Amino acid sequence: MIIVMKQGAKKENIELVIDLVAKNKLKPVPLYGTERTVIAVIGDERILNKDTVEAMDDVDKVMEVLKPYKLAAREYHPENTIIIVGEDGNAADRVKIGGKEIVVMAGPCAVENKEQIISIAKEVKKAGAKILRGGAFKPRSAPYDFQGLGEQGLKYLAAAREETGLEIVTEVVDPRDVALVEKYADILQVGTRNMQNYSLLKELGKAKKPVLLKRGMWATYKEWLLAAEYIISSGNPNVILCERGIRTFETHTRNTLDLAAVPALKELTHLPIVVDPSHGTGRRSLVSAMCKAAIAAGCDGLIIESHTHPEKSVSDAEQTVSTEVLKQMMKEFKKVAEAVGRKI
Missing domain, CATH: 3.30.70.1140 (Phospho-2-dehydro-3-deoxyheptonate aldolase; domain 1)
Structure with a gap:
């Protein structure tokens, strides 16, 4: 009701x-x-x-709201929600997700060392990105793969923010780490494997920072929005949805990027939605095209894996674009954004 x-x-x-x-x-x-x-x-x-x-x-x-999600429903909040990121400076000057401007988040899959993340941060800022992405805690399919640097990685991300002024988005995996990650990050990310980790979602509801909620690789729109409802109903209204691809029978791409989610979610919810074509395709050759398609579909932001030397990336190298390529891509993105009445 x-x-x-x-x-x-x-x-x-x-x-x-x-x-x-x-x-x-x-x-x-x-x-x-x-x-x-x-x-x-x-x-x-x-x-x-x-x-x-x-x-x-x-x-x-x-x-009466018939949908099982109430607070995430557009009936509850007819206007689009705009998330203000960061704490420094005037609200008018801070990054906003959900408005006319399409916000680009870019950076490596994983933070490897201080020099690496700062050098990449400088380059993605030159390209036009407003937010630096990078994993300090890495949930991996295999227990022997690189799991991230933990708090040391968070400190490196904070150093990159100090150096460049870029806001930070990074993943939190364990409910016990929410306060720690919030201490360093500007946006707390929930990965695809944790979309239905209800203990984590409830803990994020107590956080003061925005949450980037990635769609579970198996999740329906309803299940995704119910996960958002857990966060909002626990006290945190600042949720950003992220379409990152779903599992289908296709094996050529890592996942199937569901761009229909963008206009569909715009009908169902007031929450902003960003698209992750890096994970959505798993192929760097497809990232640019899917970014442009996402902009045309009406997304509020893009999250792109980018590295100064993609071939040296410790994880997800095959879907990571170089920072030089990112700079060229951004020029093309601006043209598409202008064509649909947005800016980037």
Whole structure:
């Protein structure tokens, strides 16, 4: 259930509605907009009488939400959510995801050493990226593969931010590490294998930083949005969805990049959506084309694996583009963005 208050509703009347919901042992989640307040009701809303709520002062209307995800639904929040990244400087100058500008996040799959991540950060910034990606904790399919540098890698990422001014996105794997990663990162990433790690999602709901939620390689849109709902309902509304490809019968590509997810999710949710063509294809030769297609489809950002020397990358070398190639790609991306009324 969603309770829409009238424009200019009095604070005391809004609080009376919230109190009524709480007294019925339901969870009220108010969204205070610039013009009106909307209150989502979480729980078995059948115990709350719709007519009683509609009769209360300053209540405009009550809408029933049939979708199992409430807070992530566009019915709850008709306008697109814009996520502001970073803590330094004025809000007007900070990176925004979900607006007219398409934000590019670029960097290596894994942080290897301090010199490597700083040199790559400088190059991806020259290319036009606004956010540096890089893994400090690496969940790998094989236990013998490189697992990341851990906190030392986070410190290297922080050094790269200090050197370049780029914001940082990096993955958190364990619920016990959320506070540690949040100390260094500007966006906390949930990888495909952890999309339904509910303990992790709930812990991220307590974080103050935005969360980049990658789609599980097996997940439907509904399952993906329900994972987002776990984070939002736990207290963190700043969720960015990331389409990174799904498993299909095709073996030529690492995954099948589902670009239909972009316009489909735009209908279903107010949350911004970025696309990861690096993991979505697993082939560097396909990354540029799929980035352009994602822009045309309406994505709010791109996350691209890039390295000064891709052949030397300790992981995912075959899907990593060089920073020199990235610079050329960005010129082409700008043309596509302009064609669809966006900028990059």
